[in-house]
Amino acid sequence: MEITAEQQQELIRQAKDAYIKAYAPYSHYPVGAATLWSSGKIFAGCNVENASYGLTVCAERNSIFQAVSQGERRLKAVAIAVPAEHFPSPCGACRQVLREFAEDCLVILVNGQGKTRLTRLKTLLPDSFGPEFL
Numbered sequence: 001m002e003i004t005a006e007q008q009q010e011l012i013r014q015a016k017d018a019y020i021k022a023y024a025p026y027s028h029y030p031v032g033a034a035t036l037w038s039s040g041k042i043f044a045g046c047n048v049e050n051a052s053y054g055l056t057v058c059a060e061r062n063s064i065f066q067a068v069s070q071g072e073r074r075l076k077a078v079a080i081a082v083p084a085e086h087f088p089s090p091c092g093a094c095r096q097v098l099r100e101f102a103e104d105c106l107v108i109l110v111n112g113q114g115k116t117r118l119t120r121l122k123t124l125l126p127d128s129f130g131p132e133f134l
Contacts, residue, residue, distance in 0.1 A: 002106070003036060003076055003077050003106060007036055007042075007077070008077070008079075008106075008108060010034075010042060011034045011035075011036055011042060011077060011078070011079035011108060012034075012079050012081065012108060012110050012116065013034075014032075014034035014042055014044040014079070015032040015033055015034040015044065015059075015079040015080060015081035015108075015110060016032060016081045016110065017032065017044065018032030018033060018034060018044040018045060018046045018059060018063075018081070019031055019032030019046055019059070019081055019082060019083060020032070020046075021046045022046035022047050022048070022059065023046070023047070023048045023049055024047055024049050025049060026049050026051070026053070027049060029047075029082070029084070030046065030047065030082065030083060031046065031047045031058065031059040031060075031080065031081070031082050031088060032044065032045070032046050032059050032080070032081045032082075033045050033046075033058075033059035033060040033062070033063040033078060033079065033080045033081070034063060034078070034079045035060075035063045035064055035067055035075055035077070035078045036075075036076045036077040036078070037067055037072040037073075037074060037075060037076060038072075038073075038074035038075075038076055039072060041067070041070075041072065043063050043064075043066045043067040043070070043072070044063055045059050045060070045061070045062025045063030045064075045065075045066055046059050046062060047059045047062070048062065058090070058091060058093070058094050059080065060078060060080060060090050060094040060097065060098065061093070061094055061097050063078070064097055064098070064101065068101070072101075073101060074101065074102070075098065075101040075102035075105050076102070076105055076106070077105050077106040077107070077108065078090075078098060078105065078106070078107055078108065079108040079109075079110060080107070080108070080109055080110065081110035081111075082110070082111060082112060083112040084111060084112050085111060085112055085113060086111060087109045087110075087111050087115075087117050088109055088110070088111070089109065089124070090107070090124065095121070095124050095125040095128075096125070096128075096129075098121055098125075099121060099125055099128045099129075099130050100130065100131060102121060103121075103122075103128075103130060103132075104120055104121050104122040105120070105121045106118065106120065107119045107120060107121055107123075107124060
């Protein structure tokens with residue numbers, strides 16, 4: 001499922017807006033994510049850290065869980081943005097949660113200089129395990 005240039009730009013905008021809202025007092029690494037679903041709706045989320053580190057929620061999962069709670073099930077694309085100079089990359093847990101809702105999708109990585117790097121979920125998580133195996 002491909003997306004339009006306008007959808008890509010809106011995903012990037014919402015992911016950047018989301019990292020401003022991040023709660024990252026421990027890592028000081030704010031992250032924003034925006035997910036586009038087959039319905040055309042976009043949901044944004046930020047990372048929310050916790051003093052008990054294992055309870056921290058990444059921006060990608062925050063965005064996905066919000067969308068799923070609103071009935072979404074088919075992910076088309078995700079943008080992940082950080083204010084840092086380097087490009088972000090979803091952690092292993094987030095890659096697996098993305099995979100739950102898309103066998104493959106566009107992944108847009110955005111750094112603090114506004115540069116973008118495009119990749120695919122299948123590239124980030126090759127030979128993945130998904131719900132169709134159960």
